[in-house]
Amino acid sequence: EVQLVESGGGFVQPGGSLRLSCAASGFTFSTYWIHWVRQAPGKGLVWVSRINGDGSSTNYADSVKGRFTISRDNAKNTLYLQMNSLRAEDTAVYYCARAQNYGGYSFDYWGRGTLVTVSS
Amino acid sequence: SYVLTQPPSVSVAPGKTARITCGGNNIGNNSVHWYQQKPGQAPVLVVYDDSDRPSGIPERFSGSNSGNTATLTISRVEAGDEADYYCQVWDISSDHWVFGGGTKLTVL
Numbered sequence: 001e002v003q004l005v006e007s008g009g010g011f012v013q014p015g016g017s018l019r020l021s022c023a024a025s026g027f028t029f030s031t032y033w034i035h036w037v038r039q040a041p042g043k044g045l046v047w048v049s050r051i052n053g054d055g056s057s058t059n060y061a062d063s064v065k066g067r068f069t070i071s072r073d074n075a076k077n078t079l080y081l082q083m084n085s086l087r088a089e090d091t092a093v094y095y096c097a098r099a100q101n102y103g104g105y106s107f108d109y110w111g112r113g114t115l116v117t118v119s120s
Numbered sequence: 121s122y123v124l125t126q127p128p129s130v131s132v133a134p135g136k137t138a139r140i141t142c143g144g145n146n147i148g149n150n151s152v153h154w155y156q157q158k159p160g161q162a163p164v165l166v167v168y169d170d171s172d173r174p175s176g177i178p179e180r181f182s183g184s185n186s187g188n189t190a191t192l193t194i195s196r197v198e199a200g201d202e203a204d205y206y207c208q209v210w211d212i213s214s215d216h217w218v219f220g221g222g223t224k225l226t227v228l
Contacts, residue, residue, distance in 0.1 A: 007130060036216065037163075037219075044204075044206065044220075044221050044222040045155070045163065045206050045208075045219040045222070046156075046219065047216060047217040047218065047219060050217070059215045059216065061216065062121070095162060095163070097163075100168065103151055103168065103169040103172075103211070104150070104151025104152070104153060104168065104169050104170075104210055105210055105217075106151075106153035106165055106169065106208070107155070107163075107165060107208075108165050108168070108174060109155070110162040110163055110164075111162065112161075112162050113208035114160060
């Protein structure tokens with residue numbers, strides 16, 4: 001059974017840092033692109049970042065570029081999101097999601113999310 | 121950046137058909153995916169690549185995509201279909217994934 005489990009969320013002051021993790025199981029982790037998607041309280045889904053299977057290619061939404069870094073450890077089947085210079089508007093539930101390897105690369109499995117709260 | 125536009129809300133009576141639209145410039149040239157999200161839960165993929173259904177998704181869920189509009193159609197709507205629905209595409213030009221603003225489906 002495919003599972004994605006996020007952790008690392010919490011409360012942080014503006015300007016602070018946090019590292020999220022996403023532990024994967026039930027599939028060959030290294031062969032899939034993985035994404036981070038966030039959802040502010042009461043708002044819609046927003047794509048944040050993605051990384052390819054071997055970690056050699058990444059991309060970011062403009063709102064987080066230069067502040068967030070996505071990475072992965074395929075030996076540990078784990079995805080990371082290092083978040084620096086956090087702002088109040090980064091407050092959200094952060095989901096990791098697996099992208100299908102074909103077609104339009106839809107997100108076929110999602111974790112339950114981890115909440116990040118940025119506030120003074 | 122590519123923009124997807126959804127109506128904020130759609131209401132439908134049980135047993136009827138709900139149609140949720142997703143507008144975008146020449147969206148017919150993209151593969152569109154649809155997600156269902158119930159309160160407090162993670163999104164679930166219900167339609168991918170315009171009209172394909174993942175295993176376990178009822179045949180009542182279908183999709184189409186042409187021109188500037190993609191549509192998610194839910195036939196014989198049930199109370200359990202009440203949720204937020206999001207469309208999504210991969211904007212190849214920017215290598216960004218884009219979500220629509222979401223549509224709240226209310227079953228009357």
